[in-house]
Amino acid sequence: MAFDAGKPDLDCFPFEQWSRILAKSWRRPAIDQLYEGENGGYAALKFEVSAYLRSARGLECSPDQVILTSSTHEALEVLSQVLLDEGEEVWIEDPVYHSALQAFIRASVIPVSIRVDDEGFSLEQAIEKSPHARLVFITPSRQYPLGQTMSLSRRLALIEWARANNAWLIEDDYDSEYRYRGQPLQPLAARDGFERTVYLGSFSKVMFPALRLSYIIAPKALVEPLLAAMQSSGKQASILAQPALAAFMASGDFARHIRRTRRLYAKRYSVLVAALEKYGGDLFELQHYDSGMHIVAHFKPVLTSKISDIEAAKRLRKHHLITAALSQFFRTKPKPQGLVLGFAAVPEKAIDVNVKRLTDLLRQ
Ligand SMILES: Cc1ncc(COP(=O)(O)O)c(C=O)c1O
DSSP: OTBOTTOOOOTTSOHHHHHHHHHHHHHSOOGGGGSSOOTTSOHHHHHHHHHHHHHHHOOOOOGGGEEEESOHHHHHHHHHHHHOOTTOEEEEEESOOHHHHHHHHHTTOEEEEEEOBTTBOOHHHHHHHOTTOOEEEEOOSSOTTTOOOOOHHHHHHHHHHHHHHTOEEEEEOOSTTOBOSSOOOOOHHHHHTTSSEEEEEESTTTTOGGGOOEEEEOOHHHHHHHHHHHHHTTOOOOSTTHHHHHHHHHTTHHHHHHHHHHHHHHHHHHHHHHHHHHHHTTTEEEEOOSBSSEEEEEEOHHHHTTOOHHHHHHHHHHTTOOOEEGGGGOOSSSOOOEEEEEOTTSOHHHHHHHHHHHHHHHHO
16 A cells, blocks of 8 residues: 555565475474474574575675574564663664664663764764663664665774774664665675674565564674573564575575565656655655665645644545654654655555645645
C-alpha cells in the first residue's frame, strides 16, 4: 500500500525457488542441529552471511563472528546487557529507529539523544551532553530515517574515541543494499577492523520483515559473552528458515533478488521524486540521497501553518495512504514536520496517482 515505509516489494519475490529450497532443506535435516540448535545460528547460514558481507560490503569477518538473532531489537537488548550496566548511558541518534530506542529502554540503560546534522552523528555534541557514555548506536551508512551518510571525519573521530575510551560503537547497516548511484560505502566496522565496532544487519528488507532473522557481527572478544547472554535470556533465532536461507544465498538466488529489487526500487525512487516535485513542489522540501526505500518530505511553511504532520498522516490514513509523521522519530525539540514516504512496495503506476491524491488531501 502506498507509501508504507520499510515494506519491501514482495510481488517480485522468487517464491517458487524459495519454496523449493525450503522443502528440500527439511527433507533430510541435520538432526544434530534440531535439539538445542547451533549456538548463534545455523552453521551454514553463518558461513553464507560472512561470505556475503565480505563480497557485498567489503567486511572481513569470519563465520564465528556471526550471531543470528530474531530482530535488531533483540540484538540491541543483548548488546546492552553485555556492554553496559543497568542505568548507564548510551548515545543514540536523534531522530532514531523507534524499535532501537525501545530495546535500550527495555534493557534498563539510558538512551541519550544526540541531534544529527548534515554530517550525521556528532561526537562533540555527544560528549558535551553526556561525557561518560561508553556505547553509541549509529546508522552511519544511511541515517535513519533522514538518509544522510556520516562524514569520514566523524567516522574516524568516533573510532578514535572508542579506542581511547574502551567504548563500543554499534553500527546498524539496515539497508545498504539499496544505493542507486555510486559505490557502496565502506562500513564503519570495516574501517575499524572490528576492534570496537559491532555490526548489525537484517534480512527484513532484502527478504521480508516477518522472516524475523537479523544478525550481529561481533568483534571476536565479544562473541562468547554475547552467546552466553543470548542463552541465559532464552533468546535465539528460530531454526526454521535458516537452512533454507543458507541454501538460497549459496545458490545465487539471494544476490539475484537483491539485484532485481535494486533496479525496481531505483525506478520507483525517481518516479516518486518526480511526482512529489510535480504535485507538491510548493508543499514539500525533499530530502533524499539516491538510496534506501523511503524518502523524507519536509513540510514547507505553507503546510506547517495549516496542519501538523501527525494530523496529516492521520488524514491520509483515512484515505488508505500510509505515511509516517517525521516528528515522531525525534525526541528533542524542535521536531521537524514532514512525512516519511516508502516507495519500495508501490508499483510505478500507483506512485503518480497516489502522490496526486496525497497532495490534494493535504491542500484541503
Ligand atoms: C533503522 C533500522 N534498523 C534495523 C531494521 C531491521 O530491524 P529488524 O531486523 O528487527 O527487522 C530496520 C527495519 O525496518 C530499520 O529501519
